[in-house]
Amino acid sequence: MNAKVAQALPWLAPIWQRLASQIQEQRLGHAILLLGQQGLGKRVLLREFSQQLLCLDSTNSGPCGECGSCHLFNAGTHPDLLMVEPEEVGKQIKIEQIRKVTDFVNTTAGRSNNKVVLLGPAEAMNINASNALLKSLEEPSSQTTLLLYSHQPSSLLATIKSRCQLYAVYTPPWQQALDWLKQNSQQESLESTLRLAKGAPLKAIDLMEQDVHVQYMQFCQDMFDLQQAKANWSATLTKWKAWDSQWIMMWFYELILDVQKTQAGLPPESMSIQELQSQSAQVASVSRYAQVQSMLDKLLDNQKAQQSQSNPNPVLIIETLLIDWLSLLGQSGHRT
Ligand SMILES: [Zn+2]
Known part of the structure; x- marks a missing residue:
């Protein structure tokens, strides 16, 4: 028997075993940080691990599920x-919210002589919250374990990372992820959805629940139709307005990266938009590097603006990107 999370999400079994043996060997740090892309199950794993830490009768295989603490x-x-x-x-x-952590750390444990704080995604803390949390990390309480997870470790303060035991959660091998999806979903087009999710199986499920995978297939179809002049760009944009603009921008971002890779003589990313590779190859052959770079700059500027919460207009950005892309494809005549 293995922990529930390791049975349900088998790619997490090795990391569960590592964490559980750290408890047994009394080497678990007072703060641990799981790092890995979104959609691998870091939060679910830490939830069960919290139960493990609080359980009065746990084994390496997981919490007992029967004791007062588990109830x-x-x-x-x-x-x-x-x-x-x-x-x-x-x-x-x-x-x-971080002040509540400080208060919680300073009170006495009620049930099991252990207390657990589960916090994430850690990159959601702004600078003030991060600095406030550092205090709890710097003055560890012997009773409390802080469990953190992050999908974007590069955006964390270095001082946060240096005070935690770090554990990398890896994306499962492609075939393992695909087999798992086949067992857990009745949907079609699982491969392209998994690619869309960068190989993260839970992300793929999430995308299917939000119909993003359907929108993605429609996006590919629309791009083909626009290239063939079978559709009109303003009607297409109107349709896309109903979708989450973040995704459309990401799809353009990947198309542009593929163009740049092709221009540099490299193969396109295996996780990127395979359905549109012929288009990016065509753009790569007819466009100059500077034109493509200027599209990429627009996207990155927009991303920065969104992080600083200055409310850029995503519809306008997407419109500009689409028009630029079509004009590189030689479809500029259909702009009007
Ligand atoms: Zn228990």
Whole structure:
């Protein structure tokens, strides 16, 4: 028997074993940080690991599920567990939430002589929240374990990372991920959805639930139709307005990167938009490097603007990108 999470998400089994043996050997740090792309199950793994730390009768294979602590945990009312996450998806973790961590660390554990803080994604903390958390990391309490996860470790303060035990969670091998998806989804086009999710199986499930994979196939079709002059760009843009602009921008971003790779004599990314590789190859052959770079710059500027929350207009950006792309494809005559 293995922990529930390692049975359900088999690529997490090695990391579960590592963490569980760290407890047994009493080498688990007071703060640990799981790093890896979104959609691998880091949060689910840390949730079960919280239960493991709080369980009164755990083994390496997982929490017992029977003790008083496990009952409280399963009821979602364990007093020695504090979950710290953005109040809304995609928003920041606020400094007030970190103050609660400090208070929690300074109180006595109620049930199991252990307390656990599960916090993530860590990059959602702004600079003030990060600095406030550093205090708890610098003055560890022997009773509390901080469990952090991050999808974007490059955006974390170096001082946060240096005070945690780091564990990399790797994306499973392609075939393993695909086999898992086939067992867990009835949907079609699993391969292209998995590529869209950069090989992260839970991300792929998420995309299917939000119909992003359907939009992606439609995006590819629209791009073909525009190239063949079977569709008109303004009607296409109107359709795309109903979708999350982040995705459309990412698809353009990948197309542009593929163009640049082709121009540099490199093969395109295996995880990128394979359905549109003939288009990016055509753009690569007819466009100059500077034209392509200017499209990429527009995208990156927009990304920066969004991070600084200055509310750029994504519809306008996408319109510009599409028009630039079509004019590189030699379809500029259909602009009007
Ligand atoms: Zn238990």
